[in-house]
Each structure stands twice: as structure tokens, then as C-alpha cells.
Amino acid sequence: MVWLNAIMQGVLLGGLYALFAAGLSLMFGVMRFVNIAHGDFIVVAAYMMLTFVVSLGWNPVLGVALTVVLLGAAGYLNQRFVLNRVLGGDILPPILVTFGMSIIIQNGLLEVFSADSRKIPTGWLETASVEIVDGMAIGLLPFLMFLTAIAVIWALQLVFYRTSLGRLLRATSDDPEIVPLMGGNNAHIFAVATMLASFVVGIAGIWLAMKTNFDPATGPGRLLFAFEAVIIGGLGNIWGTLLGGIILGVAQTVGAQIDAGYQILAGHLAFLAVLVFRPTGLLPKMAG
Amino acid sequence: MTRLLETTGLETFYGDFQALFGIDLHIDAGETVAIIGANGAGKSTFLRAVTGLRPTAGQTIVFDSTSIAGMSADRIHKLGIAMVPEGRRLFPSLSVEENLLIGASGKRPGPWSLESVYELFPDLAPKKSNGGTALSGGQQQMVAIGRALMSNPKLLLCDEISLGLAPKIIRDIYKAVPLIQERGTSILVVEQDVGQALAVSDRVYCFMEGRVSLTGTPAALTREDIANAYFGVGEAA
Numbered sequence: 001m002v003w004l005n006a007i008m009q010g011v012l013l014g015g016l017y018a019l020f021a022a023g024l025s026l027m028f029g030v031m032r033f034v035n036i037a038h039g040d041f042i043v044v045a046a047y048m049m050l051t052f053v054v055s056l057g058w059n060p061v062l063g064v065a066l067t068v069v070l071l072g073a074a075g076y077l078n079q080r081f082v083l084n085r086v087l088g089g090d091i092l093p094p095i096l097v098t099f100g101m102s103i104i105i106q107n108g109l110l111e112v113f114s115a116d117s118r119k120i121p122t123g124w125l126e127t128a129s130v131e132i133v134d135g136m137a138i139g140l141l142p143f144l145m146f147l148t149a150i151a152v153i154w155a156l157q158l159v160f161y162r163t164s165l166g167r168l169l170r171a172t173s174d175d176p177e178i179v180p181l182m183g184g185n186n187a188h189i190f191a192v193a194t195m196l197a198s199f200v201v202g203i204a205g206i207w208l209a210m211k212t213n214f215d216p217a218t219g220p221g222r223l224l225f226a227f228e229a230v231i232i233g234g235l236g237n238i239w240g241t242l243l244g245g246i247i248l249g250v251a252q253t254v255g256a257q258i259d260a261g262y263q264i265l266a267g268h269l270a271f272l273a274v275l276v277f278r279p280t281g282l283l284p285k286m287a288g
Numbered sequence: 289m290t291r292l293l294e295t296t297g298l299e300t301f302y303g304d305f306q307a308l309f310g311i312d313l314h315i316d317a318g319e320t321v322a323i324i325g326a327n328g329a330g331k332s333t334f335l336r337a338v339t340g341l342r343p344t345a346g347q348t349i350v351f352d353s354t355s356i357a358g359m360s361a362d363r364i365h366k367l368g369i370a371m372v373p374e375g376r377r378l379f380p381s382l383s384v385e386e387n388l389l390i391g392a393s394g395k396r397p398g399p400w401s402l403e404s405v406y407e408l409f410p411d412l413a414p415k416k417s418n419g420g421t422a423l424s425g426g427q428q429q430m431v432a433i434g435r436a437l438m439s440n441p442k443l444l445l446c447d448e449i450s451l452g453l454a455p456k457i458i459r460d461i462y463k464a465v466p467l468i469q470e471r472g473t474s475i476l477v478v479e480q481d482v483g484q485a486l487a488v489s490d491r492v493y494c495f496m497e498g499r500v501s502l503t504g505t506p507a508a509l510t511r512e513d514i515a516n517a518y519f520g521v522g523e524a525a
Contacts, residue, residue, distance in 0.1 A: 164389070164393075167382065167386050167389060167390060168390065168393060170379065170381050170382060170386075171379040171382060171390050173381070174379040174380055174381050174382070175377055175379060177341070178373055178377050179390075180340070180341070180360065180361030180362040180365065181339060181341070181361060181365060181370070181371050181373065181436075182365065182390050182391050182393045182394070182435070182439070183362050183365040183366055183393040183394025183395075183396075183439060184362055184390075184393050185360070185362045186362075
């Protein structure tokens with residue numbers, strides 16, 4: 001039963017990793033662009049939520065809305081006026097620029113919030129749980145987190161495959177050079193893609209803040225989990241990203257069940273195994 | 289007749305390499321004009337300059353009484369220039385219908401819509417949910433032309449639409465040209481297939497090594513003139 005329980009908790013944890021990964025996957029899919037500061041933006045969102053809800057004591061609903069909207073706006077502007085300038089044939093400049101952003105963000109957060117580890121208290125939600133069968137219960141908070149991940153991925157899927165914006169994003173992913181010949185403005189389309197990804201980053205940051213302790217240096221670790229989830233699931237497949245998150249989460253909780261020290265290692269080993277046996281990821285790239 | 293497009297002394301460079309050396313070319317409203325020439329004569333480069341895919345800041349390109357030199361490609365598109373790019377360049381992850389709809393992203397009003405494109409190319413209607421690249425070459429070319437028409441352009445640029453297609457299919461596709469013209473769109477075709485270009489156009493420009501080597505109406509040009517302008521043998525002799 002303890003093993004089944006560990007697997008169950010791992011699946012739910014996978015929801016959080018899928019949230020970390022979805023934005024990264026989206027930006028890579030549309031722009032072939034790897035954002036090294038992705039994890040740090042998630043931590044920024046976590047501190048934003050903390051500030052609004054704990055320090056300022058605002059209504060959580062307002063806190064969520066503000067965090068997500070501010071992240072989205074920042075994402076649009078950052079892409080439009082900074083990152084678009086380094087996009088091009090060479091993949092190195094975007095990596096260097098976002099690496100720089102990562103360092104700036106971490107040190108900025110350290111300056112403002114100190115190195116103390118923080119967490120948003122969630123009151124009764126923290127301990128509420130539902131007993132499924134005798135001896136196995138799932139926490140309400142992780143369960144809601146998992147549902148959020150499914151909802152986010154479903155919404156992204158809907159945007160990509162059912163709207164004219166999504167059509168333009170997929171076309172841009174295929175062949176950005178000729179999209180302007182159809183009247184599309186690449187600078188704007190890229191910025192919109194980053195805005196969508198940043199909405200998800202905001203949501204991911206809020207869940208990070210409610211689920212675990214975080215500090216200004218938490219970002220790079222989240223980036224690593226996000227990368228692993230994307231690669232395990234298969235690049236260019238958004239449901240694969242959810243699957244990748246789940247596999248990573250299950251590997252970690254099962255590893256932790258064996259020995260608490262094996263949690264992170266087990267996740268990385270699962271990732272390595274996928275790289276060795278299925279380097280293209282478990283699910284194929286989605287077609288139109 | 290009103291001038292739709294006019295370039296004066298158009299020059300284009302790829303780094304230090306000069307591809308176009310002062311092209312003077314014009315298209316009047318309602319005309320079909322062909323550009324012929326060998327590989328590397330600068331035909332495609334000319335189209336890329338006109339559509340804004342190549343930088344043209346400081347040059348003289350006037351479209352519909354507006355200077356479009358140095359404008360971005362998406363803005364030029366919205367003024368009413370659409371291009372069928374060389375090699376078709378359909379979006380592989382989009383269905384046929386989605387490919388067509390992308391063409392209407394600029395939201396220009398006019399006679400062309402999904403229905404009228406399917407009417408022009410009836411072969412496409414039953415394939416509308418297929419992936420764009422799951423079609424025959426000729427059908428793919430029809431999608432590429434339809435996609436360009438969806439923006440209701442005043443000027444349609446066609447880059448080598450006969451490339452790699454069987455002669456019968458080429459004839460089928462060129463049957464669409466007068467039908468497109470009827471609805472008020474002027475057409476500029478770039479062709480290596482000289483016979484096809486002469487058959488379909490009101491006037492012809494022949495490019496050689498980045499310059500206009502010959503221009504005139506198809507009726508006024510002899511085969512010999514064209515061969516000279518095309519290959520440059522006249523100059524060498």
C-alpha cells in the first residue's frame with residue numbers, strides 16, 4: 001500500500017511538473033527558443049503571489065489574477081522588446097541572454113526578499129484530504145494542483161487547435177519566414193506565444209508557492225524538472241508534457257519511498273532511461 | 289491605365305553580392321506580366337524585394353500610389369500584395385482548409401473566400417481536412433495559390449508555379465489565371481517555362497544577371513530575341 005500511495009502522490013506531483021514544463025514547451029514549439037530563466041520566472045510569480053496575499057493581505061482571487069496578468073504582460077514586453085532581438089539562426093544568443101536574466105532575477109529576489117525560504121500558508125487546505133480506500137488518502141491541495149495542470153493543458157490545446165491565433169502559432173512554428181507573406185507579424189506572434197507561456201508560468205509559480213518552500217535560488221532546479229518533463233513526453237506534444245511530468249513525479253516519489261535521499265536521483269535516472277531508449281520522447285509530435 | 293506597381297532602378301544585395309542592378313519594371317492595373325530568365329537571373333530576388341522579404345529601404349518602389357520601399361512584409365501584404373512562394377511552402381502541420389484560412393489573416397475584404405477558392409479549384413474541396421502535404425504536387429500548388437488569394441490581393445505574385453509539375457497539371461493550374469484576373473487581381477508570374485509565360489501574359493520582362501535584358505508584348509518578341517535575352521548569346525556574338 002505504501003508503494004501505491006507513493007505512485008499516487010507522484011502522479012499528483014507530476015501535475016506541478018507539467019505546469020512548470022508547459023510554458024517552456026510552448027515557447028520552444030513556436031520559436032525554437034530555450035528560456036534558461038524559465039524557472040526563475042516561476043519563482044518571481046511565487047514571490048508575487050506571496051507579496052499580494054501574505055504581505056499585503058489581499059484577496060487570493062485578486063492575487064491570482066494580478067500575478068497571472070502581470071506575468072503575461074511582462075512576458076509579452078520581454079519577448080517583443082528584448083528576446084526578439086536575439087532570435088535568429090543561432091541558438092546561442094538567446095541562451096546567453098536568458099542565462100543573464102536568470103542571474104539578475106535570482107540576485108534581485110535575494111536583495112528584496114532575502115535568502116529565507118518561504119511558503120504561502122493555505123490554511124485548512126493544507127491538511128484536508130480524501131480517503132480513497134482504507135490506508136490511502138490523497139491531499140486536496142495536490143489533487144487541485146493536478147486538476148489545474150489538466151485544465152491548463154486542455155486550454156492550451158484548445159487555443160492551439162481551435163482558434164485562429166493557434167493556427168497562426170502553428171504556422172509560425174512550421175515556417176516563420178513566410179508567415180509575414182500571409183500578413184502575420186512575427187515579432188507580435190512570438191510575443192503572444194511568450195505571453196501565453198507566461199500565463200502558465202504565473203499559474204505554476206502560484207502552485208509552487210502553495211506546495212513547497214521556495215527561495216530566490218529555487219528557479220534553476222524547476223527549470224531542470226521542466227526540461228526533463230518536456231523531453232520525456234516528447235517535444236511538440238503538449239499531452240506528452242503532462243505524461244512526462246507524471247513519470248518524473250512518480251519516479252521521484254517512488255525513489256523517496258526507497259530512501260529519502262534518492263528522490264531527485266530517481267527522477268534524473270528515469271529521464272536518462274528515456275533518453276537512452278526513446279530519445280525522441282514517449283509520445284510523437286502532434287500533427288494538425 | 290493606372291500604375292499598380294512600379295520599381296525604378298531597384299538594386300538588391302546579399303552581403304557584398306549584388307543580385308539586382310537597377311530594375312525598372314511596372315505593372316498596370318488589370319495586367320498579367322511575366323518575368324522570364326535563367327536560374328540566378330534575379331527573378332525570385334525581385335519578388336522577395338517587392339514583398340518585403342528583402343530589405344529595400346531607400347529605394348523606389350511604388351505600389352498603388354504608396355511608397356512601400358523599406359516596409360515590413362506583413363504591412364506590404366495588408367496593402368494588397370500576395371505571393372505564391374517558390375516551392376509552395378505549405379504549412380505541414382495545418383490542414384488544407386487551415387492553410388487557406390491563414391492566407392486571410394490580414395482580413396482584407398474582397399471576392400475571395402473559402403467557397404470561391406473551392407469553386408476555382410474543385411479538387412481541393414474533398415481534401416479540405418487533409419494535411420497540406422498529403423496532396424499531389426499540383427493540388428499543393430492549388431492550395432498555395434488559394435492561400436494567397438484568400439487575402440484578396442490587388443497584385444498576385446506567382447514564383448515558379450510550374451516547377452516540378454507535369455505539363456497537363458501546369459495547363460490546369462494556368463487555366464485559373466484568367467479567372468483570377470476577372471475578379472480584379474493583377475498578376476505577375478515568374479517562370480522558367482517560356483512558352484507558358486508568353487501564353488498567359490500581356491507583357492514580358494526577361495531578366496539576365498540581375499538586369500532587364502528584354503521587354504515587350506509576347507506578339508512583338510521573336511524566339512531569337514528571347515533566346516538572346518535569356519542566355520546572352522547575342523551579346524557574346
